[in-house]
Amino acid sequence: MAWDFSTEPEFQEKLDWTREFVRERVEPLDLLYPHRQFHPLDDELRPIVDPMKQEVRDHELWAAHLGPELGGKGYGQLKLALLNEILGLSSWAPIVFGTQAPDTGNAEIIAHYGTEEQKEKYLLPLLNGEVFSCYSMTEPQAGSDPKQFTCRAWRDGDDWVIDGWKFFSSNARTSAFLIVMAITDPDVSVYQGASMFLVPTDTPGVEMVRHVGLAGEDEDEGMHALIHYNEVRVPGDSLLGGEGQAFAIAQTRLGGGRVHHAMRSVATCQKALDLFCERVLSRETQGSLLARKEFMQGDIADSYAELAQFRLLVLYTAWEIDHYKDYQRTRKNIAAIKMLTPKVVHDAVWRSMHAHGALGVSNEMPFGGMWMMAPIMSVVDGPTEVHKVTVAREVLKDYEAAPGLWPTAHLPAQRELARERLAVWTEHLVGNS
């Protein structure tokens, strides 16, 4: 019997250490240095953060998403899920542990498709946590429908020239390089005619027009760039993978990225539930604790059960990825958890925030940032609707149409079949008596 819901003691020790370390050492960074995670370390932060990263390395937890050939420990996705359930509690923790998006996915694709020179130039500093990277695919007029992409790249002598616009390129302002998707063959479908390029951010023609912020952030905090690639000239060896391979490459990156978002979202939901329970046990109204009100009890039960269901599907999907080593084979459950993530986050945070009354909607509690994760999770790496369609298509692959006019469960036909089967069995009994 191989079903097992326990964690091996050696890894549990690492998780226990992580929980304590994140609470005591990393969460203070969230409070004192918010919005600085994706900026290069300055003289004030380097002496604080570098030793933390070293402690993480000493505990063999640095870049836990990577295999040993890339400096990780090859823990696999299931252990990463258990780790990310803790790292998701803090916005600095993924940086301190070397598992922050989008660098994780960017490192994966360079490791997978890059030449030795590309790995040395781009991957090594990324894995060492020395630089940040940016993935530049979405365009102002099109995100979830790549057929509307217009950013082009063409050969000119030994070089490539990239021209077009990209939107919501996260961390572009602090990245050392950009991974840009551009159409290299407009005569075929974009799925065969787009390619990826590695572009140093300081290349002439990379024009950062605006650094767009998320709702609620100050204007100067924006990290999602609108970029004009204005005839950006890069050498021929800037192509990542083969010509026309952009979508094959993108799938490698997005599969993992979606699961990692879901893993960290388990932490958001658990934190919301923890705060919720503390609140209802602390606050009294109309003669009794909130915890005694049946509306509140119903909400706690819903939050608990929805989180438990979600977490199990996340862990199961992580297990599937480790087991099959094939993102295509696990795409149904990857899409399912991606589609569930905004809903469980929305409901868990809403209930908890609401139970805190005015304090809950104030800037003296952390709910505002947690709350924004719901709409963000419903579009980042593709909108919910698209993932629902994927789930439905994958589910339907296991079914076929009913052979005749009536559904196979049509009761008159079922009864007739049951009579025939019983008659055969009765004849068999009589024949043997």
Ligand SMILES: Cc1cc2nc3c(=O)[nH]c(=O)nc-3n(C[C@H](O)[C@H](O)[C@H](O)COP(=O)(O)OP(=O)(O)OC[C@H]3O[C@@H](n4cnc5c(N)ncnc54)[C@H](O)[C@@H]3O)c2cc1C
């Ligand atoms: C925080 C954040 C970070 C991001 N970082 C990056 C990044 O680093 N690099 C990058 O390239 N992009 C990034 N994105 C962009 C993200 O990938 C896109 O937002 C996403 O692909 C959706 O594209 P869109 O915003 O253009 O929405 P659209 O494609 O215009 O979709 C808008 C809405 O239309 C509906 N819709 C879309 N398709 C369908 C359908 N098939 N059926 C039914 N309804 C549909 C959905 O409700 C959807 O939300 C980021 C986004 C966010 C929010």
